[in-house]
Amino acid sequence: MAGFVDLFVYGTLKRGFANHRAFCSSALRIRTATIVGSLYDLPVGYPAVQIAADSILLKAGQDPARDAGRQRRFRGLAPSAPDAAQELVHGEWIRLPDPPRALPRVDALEGVRPDGRGEYRRALVPAWTEDGPSALWVYWMPRLPPGARHLADGIWPARS
Structure with a gap:
């Protein structure tokens, strides 16, 4: 079992935003990161990412601690640019300690x-x-709600 879990965050879990302190204050490491995907600003005040099915290395399982361990298999992954x-x-x-506790909360x-219907x-x-290429867990939205606005520069919140 891994002693930590690595997430890619792009919205309210980032430093300085609404959910960072409550969910990520125990972070062991925070670094800038980029993934392939499309970013949207939702009318409800937070963003969503859509990703292509062929970019998914693993889908989340039923056991967060096991997921953190499965993530380890992809360390050293060297995706092409x-x-x-x-x-x-x-x-x-964001690297969080104690996956059995941290991951279910997030x-x-x-x-x-x-x-799978959330x-x-x-x-x-x-x-x-x-720090180089990696494999990170990301929260993505399969169906966008009405009024979702595409952010072509891939940064949330939208810059005016």
Whole structure:
């Protein structure tokens, strides 16, 4: 079992935003990171990412502690750099201790449900960090609500 879990966050869990202190104050490491995907600003005041099915390395399982261990298999992954045609999402790599405690809390915040019918899903995807390539869990939304606004620069909140 891993002693930590690595997440890619792009919204309210980032430093300085509404949910960071409550869910990420125990972070062991925070670095800038980027993934391939499309970022949207939702009318409810938080963002969503959509990712291509072929970029998913692993889908979240029923056991968060096991998921943290499964993530370890992808350490040292060296994804090729994204090509110029791919959209990028910019955020943070956050390493949290105690996956059996931390991951269910974040899953609940993001509306991840074991039956797969929640607002978000959690998947392991390739990421590029200031420390090199990695595989990070990301919360992504399969169906966008009406009024979702595409953020072509891949940064939330939208810059005016």
